[in-house]
Amino acid sequence: MPSQEQIFEKVRTALVDALGVDEEEVTPTATMVGDLGAESIDFLDIVFRLEKAFDIKIPRGELFPEDILNNAEYLSDGKVTAAGIAQLKKRMPFADLSKFEANPVVQDFVLVLTVQDLVRYVESKLNQGKVPAG
Amino acid sequence: MRWFWIDRYTEFVSGQHATAIKNVSLAEDHLHDHFPGAPVMPNSLILEGMAQTAGLLVAQQNDFQLEVVLAKVAKVEFHFLARPGDTLVYRANIEDMKEGGAFTSVTSHVENRLQAESEIFFAHLDRREGGQKMFEPETIIGWLRAVRMFEVGRDAAGNPLSIPKLATSGQPVGSSNGRE
Numbered sequence: 001m002p003s004q005e006q007i008f009e010k011v012r013t014a015l016v017d018a019l020g021v022d023e024e025e026v027t028p029t030a031t032m033v034g035d036l037g038a039e040s041i042d043f044l045d046i047v048f049r050l051e052k053a054f055d056i057k058i059p060r061g062e063l064f065p066e067d068i069l070n071n072a073e074y075l076s077d078g079k080v081t082a083a084g085i086a087q088l089k090k091r092m093p094f095a096d097l098s099k100f101e102a103n104p105v106v107q108d109f110v111l112v113l114t115v116q117d118l119v120r121y122v123e124s125k126l127n128q129g130k131v132p133a134g
Numbered sequence: 135m136r137w138f139w140i141d142r143y144t145e146f147v148s149g150q151h152a153t154a155i156k157n158v159s160l161a162e163d164h165l166h167d168h169f170p171g172a173p174v175m176p177n178s179l180i181l182e183g184m185a186q187t188a189g190l191l192v193a194q195q196n197d198f199q200l201e202v203v204l205a206k207v208a209k210v211e212f213h214f215l216a217r218p219g220d221t222l223v224y225r226a227n228i229e230d231m232k233e234g235g236a237f238t239s240v241t242s243h244v245e246n247r248l249q250a251e252s253e254i255f256f257a258h259l260d261r262r263e264g265g266q267k268m269f270e271p272e273t274i275i276g277w278l279r280a281v282r283m284f285e286v287g288r289d290a291a292g293n294p295l296s297i298p299k300l301a302t303s304g305q306p307v308g309s310s311n312g313r314e
Contacts, residue, residue, distance in 0.1 A: 018208060041205040045255055048230050048237040060233050 001126060008119050014049035018042055028116040056125045063121060065091045069106055080104040094120035139183035146287040148295060149195045151227045154187040160218040175216040184240040185254055188226035192236040192256045197298050198271045205235060205257035212250045220244045234258060
């Protein structure tokens with residue numbers, strides 16, 4: 001099991017290659033869209049690179065739960081409802097949604113994800129595949 | 135100008151890889167503007183040829199039911215200029231493919247020299263979902279005939295690829311004019 005630092009290094013390489021950003025720009029607190037300029041198609045690129053780098057499978061909607069955000073049941077007046085937030089938290093335990101929760105405008109959701117969230121996500125995927133010792 | 139930037143496929147293995155060639159000729163009008171007295175094949179059009187080589191390979195994998203669009207050139211590097219008389223050999227590999235799209239790597243060689251290398255992403259749009267159509271399947275199949283894909287195309291087991299029956303129209307295929 002690689003350390004969080006080792007995971008971060010590989011995530012950083014994936015982001016540098018996918019987004020054409022400098023290594024120094026990829027800090028744990030940098031947001032994918034706001035700071036690193038990721039566009040929607042870049043997420044597909046990043047998913048391919050993370051899968052290859054860590055030998056994991058990332059199903060559609062797991063890293064970015066578009067099905068929840070497109071579901072009218074969880075939306076009201078352009079905002080995600082409390083039930084929607086609960087779903088997002090359940091699906092994205094790796095992400096810090098506290099800021100988004102304060103003003104959950106659905107269009108701002110893309111601004112939430114940070115590099116650290118990606119690292120935590122990869123870590124959780126690697127943990128899933130881990131066979132308990134003994 | 136016609137937007138065909140490969141002349142023919144020489145190899146096409148469904149879902150895996152393909153090789154296509156492009157002969158650069160002084161008869162191509164645009165070379166006389168690019169540049170007057172010093173004709174070279176524009177690198178942008180070499181990239182287009184690499185994308186066509188890979189894009190048709192990706193589209194065939196889904197039996198042309200998904201709209202395949204060039205979503206992103208993650209990397210492209212050119213090592214020297216291609217000139218009239220050169221034969222560019224484009225080799226495309228599908229590195230990975232999933233629901234949302236495909237990740238391909240494509241090289242361009244002149245004889246044994248690596249002329250260019252690229253990483254190209256294609257996104258899938260499902261034409262059955264009623265989204266905007268960019269190509270009629272008939273047009274794509276006419277195009278594949280023109281570049282002789284069906285002469286060299288094989289599935290992963292080595293069987294020849296047949297011309298698909300298109301559920302979308304039921305029309306005979308192969309006319310490069312497409313439908314009205």
